[in-house]
Amino acid sequence: MNKLIMKRILVAAFLCCFISCKETSKKRTNESSTEITINKQQFNLEKAIADCEAQLEISVPKLTDLTVHPRLIETGETEWKEVPNGRLMWTSGFYPGILWYMYDLTKDEKWKLEAIKRTNVMEEFKTVDEHHDIGFMMYPPFGLGYHLADIQAYKDILLTSATSAAKRFNPNVGTINSWNTKMHPRWQQHITIIDNMLNLELLFWAAKNGGEPKLKEIAIRHAETTMENHFRDDYTSWHVLEYDSINGNVLNRHTKQGLHDDSRWSRGQAWGIYGFVMVYRETGDKKFLEFAQKLTDAYLKLLPDDYIPYWDFDIDTTKDNDRDASAAAIVASGLLELSTLVSSKKDQKRYYNAAIQMLRSLHSPAYSAVGKADSFLLHSTGAKSLGHEIDVALIYADYYYLEALSRLRKMKK
Template sequence: MRFKILLLICLVSFASCKDSNKIDNTSTISENKIEVDLKKQIDDCENQLEIAIPKLIDLTKHPRLIDTGSTEWKQVPNDKLVWTSGFYPGVLWYAYDVTGKEKWKEEAIKRTEVFEDFKTITEHHDIGFMMFPAYGKGYEIGNKGVYKDILLTSANSLASRFNPNVGTIKSWSNKMHPRWKEHITIIDNMLNLELLFWAAKNGGDSKFYDIAVKHAETTMKNHFREDYTSWHVLEYDSNNGSVINRHTKQGYADDSRWSRGQAWGVYGYTMVYKETKDKKFLEFAQKITDKYLSLLPEDMVPCWDFDVQDNPKEEKDASAAAVVASALLDLSTFVESKEDQERYYNAALKTLKSLGSENYSAVGKADSFLLHSTGAKSLGHEIDVALIYADYYYIEALSRLKKMKGKH
């Protein structure tokens, strides 16, 4: 009997060592053990903008990434097919939000208003990503009421891609992605629903709200596995709405767990609950958030795909961490139990502390806020780089945290 007990202890110890690179990120952590220097992290962002802005003078382009080994933003044309165009003006709106300095508002206006023609885009779903961080944040943060009609037109353009037979907004055109022949919906599309919810509350057609809810319901039903991890791409039959295939475009494999895809889900369903107050969305947001947290390494920044995370040579994705950090702060205010409130809030603090650390901060290294994001390794590009949307969700999270601390 004594031998059996010793053997059991050894086996448990071995298992603990095997998973020593992970911690239980779903447990409650005492806040006084997590110290985020919020002022320093905001100041770091502002100082980085001071360095970058004099170099970003071509209004026909926007910063998208900083390649490994480079220090300056690679700028890409403001093309209707480039989904990242709204994030840089969004960064500037949040810079104004967290500092109150008019110069950032002026810069944000200048960088936002070059995109007005994008309000009629119907070729793809990314009009939400393109218009809401720019015009939406300008309306909310900058008090720019003149942006209202532009946003309403943008919402109408997005809604035109909704297929009632399927119950989702079509993500891409088949010309852009010929691998998939029918109606395609990607998990990323959850974030574009924010534009529809905003429009429904601000004078737009009530159908915008209904479309957003239906899209969220259909995605909740079909886009997640039994363990609450997400597929990236679903292909539906355009006529009857049945699922034809489940794929990936940016993950490791069709059936792998792409970390930013899970992050889009966490943010998306937290936002959908925020807009609807329907408890089924809150419960689902918690389930997929808890799954995400359970898969994280100790530093709270996932590998670009959870299924390759055990290989230390695989690259990280700070953009996924930034997206979730922002969502966690909101989620912590929606859940009812004190334990869950503390759990999500502290997970957000721990993530932000990690992102602001020497390991991920770009201060003194490059012109961005963050380093070590991965956009699409499976496609062979944006591997271990700075990404503009990582910076956007990072400064959004800092803005949310500042507001939360201001209420206490």
């Protein structure tokens, strides 16, 4: 064969090999970009998102009755137990919120259409003032729908909802009243629970989007009063505070869902962390950021090795080992945001790494529902002290888990 021809063949072969190797290397780089490695352990973000979508592909065709919503999957069961939508049903907004996040993550119109269908049936609850949970009920469906799909009709619904929430504010106390005494007769006066911190986001949103400025003032006052009264010296939270309705004095510090009145209920701490991170985002007041960090640091010290808390930090783990994946999901989402708000590089890394450890455990076979049930997560505890929702799947665990995945993807981009 002619030497020139042979030379050209070798050059062509080399170029083909080089291009092929380069493409393979590029492919591997793209694949590895979905892997996040913390302490030599990997978390695959895109796989976690894909698993959630696959779970929705299974569950959504079964959830066709618009008068009810999925709340939990009992231990050993595989399908969602649905409960009626209603003025007292605080969990009703999380399922449409999940659908909105999946639409945002995938841009698949079918999730948007399903989210709209599920959101619109919630409009009748915009005047709820029997309890504080209207924020949980209305912000995930209508707030996400407004921001992610630009549905302008949702704005007035949110503004009305915020006004309804503000009706429960007692200026003598400085907080929004969580429950009416007839709902919880143990407490006779003004009741505020730590969960209420999450409902402040609705008020902040409304004040920025055409609502009365006093809505922001109410939210800030509630956060300040909670910061002053709701936490121990070690920055762990009580669940329920009863205030004197006239003079605002603290009458009792108790629990409803924790182990006992002075125990450290893990989801209560989670609500506090998430809530004060959000309040700092909305106000820019450093006192809320510093407080959120103190709550977070107290929480992280109490975690077991897999970063998923026991349902109460004070249980006897030789007799009770039930975890609360919902608390882990709430904190993971909150810590991802916190990691973007602190100025210290060390703290940024510390909070980010902790959040990834939580998400890695939640996505692991130990807590994932893939192949086992229709939810995203298993092993949450709603109210063990009351004898129900023990070691179950919970709709709000799935919501905050998917929110965390959504936040993480935006951070990586």
